[in-house]
Amino acid sequence: QVQLVQSGAEVKKPGASVKVSCKASGYTFTGYYMHWVRQAPGQGLEWMGRINPNSGGTNYAQKFQGRVTMTRDTSISTAYMELSRLRSDDTAVYYCAWWSSSWVQSFWGQGTLVTVSS
């Protein structure tokens, strides 16, 4: 079955960076864009960007341009999202997710809580 397993919770200080991983199994990792979506405590969902696991090409939301880097390692079917210059308002649960062709199915990781606090 399809699984996306994310790395564990992180606590970071303001100004630091965090790198979250998302290990995929049960489907062709290189066949579908991997997206990253975050959710601040008690807030809604916010799209951060996506990576084409086949080519490595990325598209980022303008809000995160210059601070986010999405990469992948196809040998281990894992996608990564690194966010730099962290601020307290980056405290959120970060999800990886992908959608099948024609968007008829949606698969999400379990989420990774990143807490930014001094």
Added chain:
Amino acid sequence: EIVLTQSPGTLSLSPGERATLSCRASQSVSSSYLAWYQQKPGQAPRLLIYGASSRATGIPDRFSGSGSGTDFTLTISRLEPEDFAVYYCQQYGSSPRLTFGGGTKVEIK
């Protein structure tokens, strides 16, 4: 950027009642590329509806979606106890960018 506005923010209803949730887009959503998700505390979102009106795999038929252009609706015909949750709409027509609405919480009255 397409902005999605959901209303109401909170819907207080009893089990067995009908729920009607609205999602309005700031500009037309191409090809009805509009989805609805359910999210419960501590869980990832779950896809309910795609293409504005098609139910995802395994979704009960008490959930239905309708609408086109800028106005979309999610209807839950008879609320079951497990339906009390937060619901989000999402547009995926302006690829690559995805946007989500702010959510509607359906709570037990």
